[in-house]
Amino acid sequence: MGSKVSSKMAAPAARVIQAVRPHAPLIKFPNRQGIPRPSVPDALKTLAVNLLQHNEPSAAALPPLSRPHVPLSPVPGTPDTLASVQLLPARYRRRPLTADEMEYIQRGGPE
Template sequence: MDTNRLCPNRAVRPRAPLIKFPKRQDIQRPNAGEALKAFAVNVAPHSTPPPPSSRPPVPLTPVSGTPDSLASIQLLPARYRRRPMAAEEMEYIQRGGPE
């Protein structure tokens, strides 16, 4: 089938990229050891310990309401229940995806 016959008045424009990344080939990468030394020199003298908390930590309190139980979960409508997992799906997740 001839594409010019379908759209005779349309010209195909070349694709223009929407994102342009900077050229990074000319930039020198620092040595990791040198970068860590420079970081340690610049940060260590200025670092201060965090201020102590003015109030003691509050113990966690349980949320009021009825706790989940097997009976309350079984009473849920099917659309709110978790769907059962197949053994193949569990194995797939355990091994971390496709091999």
């Protein structure tokens, strides 16, 4: 009698194991193993050289290295248009500012 109980319990477990499929990743990251990564001192030297070349006329007055100026480059892709923003569902839109919030921003924060 004990063998019938164990075989009845084993059958559903076998079905569950058969239903589990192997993992298939949905995201694939590029292989970056071959790309050399510069050390921190090398990266800082390159940044300093680029900064000096960018500011040739005013090399005497160097800005602090805490926030170097890097020219902005456009982000690839289609730019946002008014139509594309209007087509967004309400939950993804930015909520409108109230008059009090606009006044708070204009005066620069708390008094």
